[in-house]
Amino acid sequence: MAKAPATRTAQPPVPNRERPNEPVPYAASKDELLALYKQMLLIRRFEEKAGQLYGLGFIGGFCHLYIGQEAVAVGLQSALDGEKDSVITGYRDHGHMLAYGIDPKVIMAELTGRAAGISKGKGGSMHMFSTEKKFYGGHGIVGAQVSLGTGLAFKHKYSGDGGVAMAYFGDGAANQGQVYESFNMAELWKLPIIYVIENNQYAMGTSVNRSSSEDQLYKRGESFRIPGIQVDGMDVLACRGAAEEALAWVRAGKGPIILEMKTYRYRGHSMSDPAKYRSREEVQAVRDKSDPIDHIKKLLEEQGVQEEDLKTVEQAIRKTVNEAADFAEQTPEPDVAELYTDVLVERY
Amino acid sequence: MAIEIKMPALSPTMEEGTLAKWLIKEGDTVKSGDIMAEIETDKATMEFEAVDEGTVGKILVAEGSEGVKVGTVIATLLAEGEEAGAEPAPAATEQAAESAAPDAPKDAAPAPEGGEPHKAETGARQLFEAAKHDSDIADPALPEGTEMVRMTLREALRDAMAEEMRADDRVFVMGEEVAQYQGAYKVTQGLLDEFGERRVIDTPITEYGFAGIGTGAAMGGLKPIVEFMTFNFAMQAIDHIINSAAKTNYMSGGQMRCPIVFRGPNGAASRVGAQHSQNYGPWYAAVPGLIVIAPYDAADAKGLLKAAIRSEDPVVFLENELLYGRSFDVPKLDDYVVPIGKARTMRAGKDVTIVSYSIGVGLALEAAEKLAAEGIDAEVIDLRTLRPLDTQAVLRSVKKTNRLVVVEEGWATCSIASEISAVVMEQGFDDLDAPVLRVANEDVPLPYAANLEKLALVNADKIIAAVKKVTYR
Missing domain, CATH: 3.40.50.970 (Thiamin diphosphate (ThDP)-binding fold, Pyr/PP domains)
Structure with a gap:
């Protein structure tokens, strides 16, 4: 008679290494929720205004708007410690700056290329920095911020300052080689970094499916032993919850982690993109069904916040944005002598 | 006939080394691949393997010997039947062992005409040799008696x-x-x-x-x-x-x-x-x-x-x-810091200015020495920093010598030499008695073959020719 088959256990397979817990949506108090709403709305109105100023010729060059993705930067950065944690991103950077508490006036004045801009008017939309607020740019080369952000994480570890670096990049940048060079070293050296892939579905005009052999981008760290979590990037509380989980992982010294934020941008890649690669209906469906601001507004209403209070918030934000725009239009351009300053720090 | 074992060159620029340790002794049999000795270069200690089979005849250089020149016979190896102490064979060229043996099959490729095995002389070696030249002038910023x-x-x-x-x-x-x-x-x-x-x-x-x-x-x-x-x-x-x-x-x-x-x-x-x-x-x-x-x-x-x-x-x-x-x-100073952006006069002269940087400076100094023997007194300036360029140092020297040759181990097109010539034309035109000449590598990717590499790289003779041209000699 044949041998009896080996007995099988009904246990699920044990992962061969530790994994982060599945994040749970953040349980925000009413005040916290309101604060998140204000930040998201500020970004939305700020970006709409930037779009207008671009149309009027006040803003030039490349200008990439964050409309539709607000929940990502706001949800994630609300979990960071602004005293020690650093943030770095690519060229779609206005939202991350506003979410890190940088004055809308100096951002808008940078967009219009004025002396009062955060980079004295010499950087523009894609090149803005605030070392004071630990915001390290604002980088125009797709994917560069991933290696640079890994360098910031290296600094946190080297100095033992307890900080974590958060490096944002898009689904397009996720195909750049230096991303994987950085993943390798970050895990090898257990650097404190959260890699945030803002998957807004389109790398300029190329959809994720057309550009990525593995379109589940949260898995992109697997061969480096970096765990990844896929997150609803249209839900600010899901974003915040994921950030909490990621921070716990990284702060415990377990090395890097990847968050893939499923999100969507409503506008073109930049102001000069007519977005012919997707249908009007597709964009409208996202706006109608999963708008991140509508979502948080509903949550606020459920918590008993009155429509009238939300209107007051809306008015205050419009005022802030209008003031920033007026300032940015009126404040002077850089002095011509600024052409030659800041090329080098020292004199030789 | 005994095989000579010679001090090997273990890096492209090695000229001598230390015979740190013998791992064989006279009378031992060795076969190809056996490690015979440890040799120290300026970079590392390397193991030296046997290529031929035989019995170790004589060890001619004791272990611990320093400064053993590449090519020195350090031991002999006896073939089967030979007796220890046999006279070493007359010196063969180093590559002889690798080239065709006398009893090579008849269909072997014929040796090229005049094809005596020879060690190729490289262009890089000329650069390397020229880098023996020191500056004549001490750094003026140094305290006296440093x-x-x-x-x-x-x-x-x-x-x-x-x-x-x-x-x-x-x-x-x-x-x-x-x-x-x-x-x-x-x-x-x-x-x-x-x-x-x-x-x-x-x-x-x-x-x-x-x-x-x-x-x-x-x-x-x-x-x-x-x-x-x-x-x-x-x-x-x-x-x-x-x-x-x-x-x-x-x-x-x-x-x-x-x-x-x-x-x-x-x-x-x-x-x-x-x-x-x-x-x-x-x-x-x-x-x-x-x-x-x-x-x-x-x-x-x-x-x-x-x-x-x-x-x-x-x-x-x-x-x-x-x-x-x-x-x-x-x-020998606790904190010797050289300022960025300042060129250095390596040799003072009045007839022509030769500007260079990095390894080109060695060639420039070698050329200047040879030119001195012919009565041409060249000033040599080392740029040291390429950005920002110390253009004033070059212009001052040209004001004195009225002639300029720029030497660069690199391509001439869009080079530092091109930049210097443009600056001198823009700001020192009236001081020039001859056009500025660039002496640089040939405009080709650097070839591997030693003779071609030598042709491609800048050398002292090319500098001398350019100097003679601008001094009308």
Whole structure:
């Protein structure tokens, strides 16, 4: 008679290494929720205004708007410690700056290329920095911020300052080689970094499916032993919850982690993109069904916040944005002598 | 007939070495692949393997002997039936063993006409030889009576890094093989032992990635030294050097600095072919926001590297592999720092100015020496820093000599030499009695064959010819 088959256990397979817990949506108090709403709305109105100023010729060059993705930067950065944690991103950077508490006036004045801009008017939309607020740019080369952000994480570890670096990049940048060079070293050296892939579905005009052999981008760290979590990037509380989980992982010294934020941008890649690669209906469906601001507004209403209070918030934000725009239009351009300053720090 | 075993050249530039240890003794039988001895070069201790089979006849150089010239017969090997103590065979050329034996099959390829086996003479060797030349003039900034120490350029660079690392905890070094291997070219030798793995960091082979990590760390407030095994590999990383490091201070309106040093060997080495033999001086010197340094001797290498590490600006520090093993006098001072952006007069003269940098300076000095014998008195200027260029030093010299030859181990097209000629035409035109001439490598990728490499590279004779042209001799 044949041998009896080996007995099988009904246990699920044990992962061969530790994994982060599945994040749970953040349980925000009413005040916290309101604060998140204000930040998201500020970004939305700020970006709409930037779009207008671009149309009027006040803003030039490349200008990439964050409309539709607000929940990502706001949800994630609300979990960071602004005293020690650093943030770095690519060229779609206005939202991350506003979410890190940088004055809308100096951002808008940078967009219009004025002396009062955060980079004295010499950087523009894609090149803005605030070392004071630990915001390290604002980088125009797709994917560069991933290696640079890994360098910031290296600094946190080297100095033992307890900080974590958060490096944002898009689904397009996720195909750049230096991303994987950085993943390798970050895990090898257990650097404190959260890699945030803002998957807004389109790398300029190329959809994720057309550009990525593995379109589940949260898995992109697997061969480096970096765990990844896929997150609803249209839900600010899901974003915040994921950030909490990621921070716990990284702060415990377990090395890097990847968050893939499923999100969507409503506008073109930049102001000069007519977005012919997707249908009007597709964009409208996202706006109608999963708008991140509508979502948080509903949550606020459920918590008993009155429509009238939300209107007051809306008015205050419009005022802030209008003031920033007026300032940015009126404040002077850089002095011509600024052409030659800041090329080098020292004199030789 | 006994086979002669000769002191081998274990690196392209090795001329002599120490016979550290014999692992065989007279009477032993050896076969191909057996390790016979350990030989110390200036870079490393290497094992020396037997190629032929036989019995060790005589050991002619005792272990522990230093300064054994390459090619010296160090032992003899007896073939079967030969007796120990037999006279060694008459000297054969080194490659004889590898070339066709006399009883080679008849269908073997015929030897080329006049095809005596010969050791090829390379162009890189000329560069290397010329780098024996010291400056005639002591650094005027040195206090009188400063004691000098003879050391290799490699040691000078290491000391510069070690001194700055002792002084500032923000300084660290990262790159391929910089730690456990002690440096691919041994420039970081000993640093791991002194500073530990927190500050001396081996990276994977991933230039783009670690250049970006270094740059990010500098933005975060550290002072990284990023070593490239050669600047040819930094092509993978040039985006971070230029787009991330060089432009950040300007783009941030002076808010975000990037104090980083990218360093490593640059320019032609010996017989390593086109992909490993390029001078990137003109590339980086074209970019505002960078400091570009290319020293010639060990004192400048040390003093300028210290200045580079201290600088708040991003620095590209171009070394030269052929110079690493060269010894020069270095001031024995606790803190010898050479200012960035200042050229140095290496030799004073009145008839013609020869400007160069890095290994070209050696050739310029060699040419000047030969020209002196013919009654032409050349002034030699070492630019030392390629950005910012010390154009005033060149213009002052041209005002005196009225003639200028610019020497560059690199291509002439869009070169530092081209830049110098443009500057002198714009600002020193009235001082010129002859057109400025550029003496540079031939306009081809660097070939491998020794004779072609020699033709492609700049040399002293080409400099002499150019000087004679501008002095109308």
